Amino acid sequence: MSATDPHHATHQALCRTIEAVWRIESARVIAGLTRLTRDVGLAEDLAQEALVAALEQWPQTGVPDNTAAWLTATAKRRAIDLFRCNAVAERKHEELARELEALEQTVPDLDSTLDNTISDDLLRLVFIACHPILPTESRAALTLRLLGGLTTDEIARAFLTPEPTIAQRIVRAKRTLADKHIPFEVPRGPELAARLSSVLEVIYLIFNEGYSATTGDDLMRPALCEDALRLGRILAELTPTEPEVHGLVALMEIQASRTRARVTSTGEPVLLFDQNRTQWDQLLIRRGLTAIERAHKINTTRGPYLFQAEIAACHARARTPSETDWHRIVILYTELAQLTPSPVIELNRAVAVSMAYGPQAALTLVDALASEPSLARYHLLPSVRADLLYKLGRHPEARTEFERAAALTRNTRERALLLARAASCETDPTNP
Amino acid sequence: MRFMVIVKATPESEKEGALPDPQLLLEMGKYNEELIKAGVLLAMDGLHPSSKGARIKFSGKSRIVIDGPFTEAKELVAGFWLWQVKSLEEAIEWVKRAPRCNAGDYEIEIRQVFEMEDFAPVLSEEQIQHKVRLRAELPNQTANK
Numbered sequence: 148m149s150a151t152d153p154h155h156a157t158h159q160a161l162c163r164t165i166e167a168v169w170r171i172e173s174a175r176v177i178a179g180l181t182r183l184t185r186d187v188g189l190a191e192d193l194a195q196e197a198l199v200a201a202l203e204q205w206p207q208t209g210v211p212d213n214t215a216a217w218l219t220a221t222a223k224r225r226a227i228d229l230f231r232c233n234a235v236a237e238r239k240h241e242e243l244a245r246e247l248e249a250l251e252q253t254v255p256d257l258d259s260t261l262d263n264t265i266s267d268d269l270l271r272l273v274f275i276a277c278h279p280i281l282p283t284e285s286r287a288a289l290t291l292r293l294l295g296g297l298t299t300d301e302i303a304r305a306f307l308t309p310e311p312t313i314a315q316r317i318v319r320a321k322r323t324l325a326d327k328h329i330p331f332e333v334p335r336g337p338e339l340a341a342r343l344s345s346v347l348e349v350i351y352l353i354f355n356e357g358y359s360a361t362t363g364d365d366l367m368r369p370a371l372c373e374d375a376l377r378l379g380r381i382l383a384e385l386t387p388t389e390p391e392v393h394g395l396v397a398l399m400e401i402q403a404s405r406t407r408a409r410v411t412s413t414g415e416p417v418l419l420f421d422q423n424r425t426q427w428d429q430l431l432i433r434r435g436l437t438a439i440e441r442a443h444k445i446n447t448t449r450g451p452y453l454f455q456a457e458i459a460a461c462h463a464r465a466r467t468p469s470e471t472d473w474h475r476i477v478i479l480y481t482e483l484a485q486l487t488p489s490p491v492i493e494l495n496r497a498v499a500v501s502m503a504y505g506p507q508a509a510l511t512l513v514d515a516l517a518s519e520p521s522l523a524r525y526h527l528l529p530s531v532r533a534d535l536l537y538k539l540g541r542h543p544e545a546r547t548e549f550e551r552a553a554a555l556t557r558n559t560r561e562r563a564l565l566l567a568r569a570a571s572c573e574t575d576p577t578n579p
Numbered sequence: 580m581r582f583m584v585i586v587k588a589t590p591e592s593e594k595e596g597a598l599p600d601p602q603l604l605l606e607m608g609k610y611n612e613e614l615i616k617a618g619v620l621l622a623m624d625g626l627h628p629s630s631k632g633a634r635i636k637f638s639g640k641s642r643i644v645i646d647g648p649f650t651e652a653k654e655l656v657a658g659f660w661l662w663q664v665k666s667l668e669e670a671i672e673w674v675k676r677a678p679r680c681n682a683g684d685y686e687i688e689i690r691q692v693f694e695m696e697d698f699a700p701v702l703s704e705e706q707i708q709h710k711v712r713l714r715a716e717l718p719n720q721t722a723n724k
Contacts, residue, residue: 160668167668171617266616369694373580373663380618430622430661 158206165201165210170296172215173198177293178268180222181331187275188321189226191293197221269294270385271331277346278329285320286349287356288313294381295374305371306356343386347395347452350378354399372403383438393442394453400435401459404428416560420468432463454483473503490519491527498531506538526555530565537572546572581621581692582662582670588655589683593628593648599681606678614662619673625658653686667691 173194180190197218211217276290291297291305299317303310323329334342357371379396386392408422417423439460442453449457458479465471480496493516501509513532522528533548549569553562592599599607614620626632630648649655657680664670670689677687 163666163668164672167666167672170665170669171672377618377663381616384616384618434621 161206161210162202165198165205168201168210168214168218169198172218173296174269174272174294175215175265176218176222178272179219179265180226181272181275182268183223184226185331186325187272187293187331188325190222191321193222193225193229194218196225266385267333269381270333273346273382273385274333274342275324275329275331277342277349278324279342279345280327280329281320281323282316283349283352285316285323286345287353288316289320290349290378291353291374292317294378297374305368305374343389343391346382347391350375350382351395351399351452353378354402358402369406372399372406375399376403383441387441388445390442390445390448391450391452393438393445394450394456397435397438397442397456398452398459400431400438401456401463404431404435404463416558416564419462424466427463435463436460449482449486451483451487454479454486458483471502473499477503490516490522491525494522494528494531497535501535501538506535510535510539524555526552526561526565528552529555533565533568537568542572580664580666580694582664582667583690583692584660584662584670584674585656585688585690586658586680587686587688588629588652588657589681589685590652591681591683592657592685593630593652593655595628595630603679603681607680610676610678613676614660614673619662619664620660621663622661623659626656629655657685661692 176197177187177190177194180193181187184190184193200221201214201218205211272293273290276293277286281289288302288306291302292299297305299314300310302308303313306313333339354372354375357368357373357375376396376399379392379399383392383396404427405419405422407428408424408426409417409419411417435456439453439456442449442456458476461472461476461479476499477496480492480499484492484496493512497509497512497516500512510532513528513535516522516528519528529548530552533545533552536542536545536548546569549565549572553565553569556562556565611620611623628648632647632649634645634647634649636643636645662670662673664673667689674687674689
């Protein structure tokens with residue numbers, strides 16, 4: 148079909164419609180098929196085949212009323228054909244084919260039982276895509292693919308990674324899940340907490356990949372943040388009684404509320420204290436605060452995401468930096484550090500201490516981290532130390548630290564900012 | 580991207596004290612729940628008839644207040660949703676799934692919300708490809724994240 152074809156535009160519009168339908172329905176279709184075939188890789192292939200069939204047939208037949216049912220039915224028919232072909236070799240598959248046929252007779256509707264089944268299947272799909280047996284990067288790619296409805300090409304672009312690399316990650320992940328016979332289930336009991344934390348880690352990794360690009364000169368890739376937020380919001384409805392899920396959603400909502408303010412129109416990063424707070428998205432802040440309330444209503448225990456969300460909320464509530472409740476932030480960081488001891492949290496606590504109790508108290512904490520091997524190449528350590536030294540009037544030392552931080556960061560825009568601060572140490576009168 | 584999905588008024592929805600049919604409300608509740616479960620719904624509200632509202636006309640230096648109700652129901656807004664979706668087409672698909680708000684004929688209008696990308700520079704196709712090439716040359720760099 149050529150670009151000059153009068154039907155070309157209509158065809159393009161229909162393809163976009165089918166893509167949109169896929170975005171809405173794919174996760175539920177794949178989840179349902181995984182339950183039936185007990186193989187997430189096969190389920191996804193079948194769903195993809197159904198998508199191809201839709202692209203071929205809908206231009207002639209028009210878009211069906213119940214698109215999810217159409218996609219599922221088409222995929223199931225293919226599953227039956229496939230199993231029939233293999234039935235001679237394996238009797239089990241024949242049973243499965245009969246089971247599938249029987250299920251196909253049942254008319255899909257949206258009553259509450261089916262609704263619950265769909266939710267259960269979706270949650271199982273979340274857990275299998277984020278299974279700890281897979282490398283983190285594969286979990287992220289698979290989650291975006293199976294639950295976010297993204298194409299391999301879209302994932303590759305979002306992660307600025309060549310498409311074949313992402314495709315390979317997904318293929319390998321699916322193979323691993325099949326080879327290791329990872330069950331399609333929601334983990335129970337003590338296993339649940341660990342598995343849930345793997346899910347949250349994946350969603351937050353996707354968010355951070357978009358929020359603070361680690362390489363290159365773009366500071367944000369907002370589409371990826373939106374994908375992560377959407378996944379988080381979906382998860383919050385699937386597991387409404389898990390405080391940490393609401394904590395993660397709250398954290399992402401509040402961080403995303405600063406999107407407009409944290410980069411200038413020319414792409415320079417703007418630090419939290421210098422941000423124009425009127426540009427903060429009040430809707431997202433409100434949503435974040437509501438998510439924190441939801442978590443608190445469940446019980447009084449706090450996990451790492453909820454702590455971080457509450458710290459972010461302290462900033463979100465302050466209309467000016469000077470109104471920030473730094474004492475509360477120090478308390479939250481102290482409790483967080485007790486829960487999950489980490490040099491990075493300790494560094495953040497030091498920043499809060501400097502705001503609540505002055506730079507000298509903070510410098511003592513930061514100096515204690517100097518020999519921390521895990522922070523040896525972490526640009527924020529010299530960056531924070533530089534800032535404290537600067538505030539204490541020790542400008543020559545501050546300059547050296549800013550330069551060290553600039554040499555360590557991989558983000559070119561952040562490097563420029565740090566070098567500018569180093570230069571400002573030079574021009575300022577030292578030791579007032 | 581975000582879209583404001585605007586439900587236009589009808590003579591029915593403009594009637595004073597008019598409350599929607601409980602059955603329609605129930606269906607709308609289910610629909611909104613679907614939107615929440617899909618991570619799409621950011622905010623929503625329904626509006627009173629225009630008889631409870633006002634218009635302020637800006638003309639030169641004067642500000643002239645005109646009390647409601649207003650005629651031309653189909654030009655009025657009866658309610659709105661704010662959605663986060665991937666494309667206009669996705670928003671259209673979601674709107675097609677919406678139950679009726681009331682018995683009369685009415686329209687739903689979809690409008691895209693301005694985002695940061697509309698003001699700040701975004702990556703061009705060329706820049707994206709350049710970055711992909713750069714990244715490909717640096718193996719395993721996200722492994723230590």
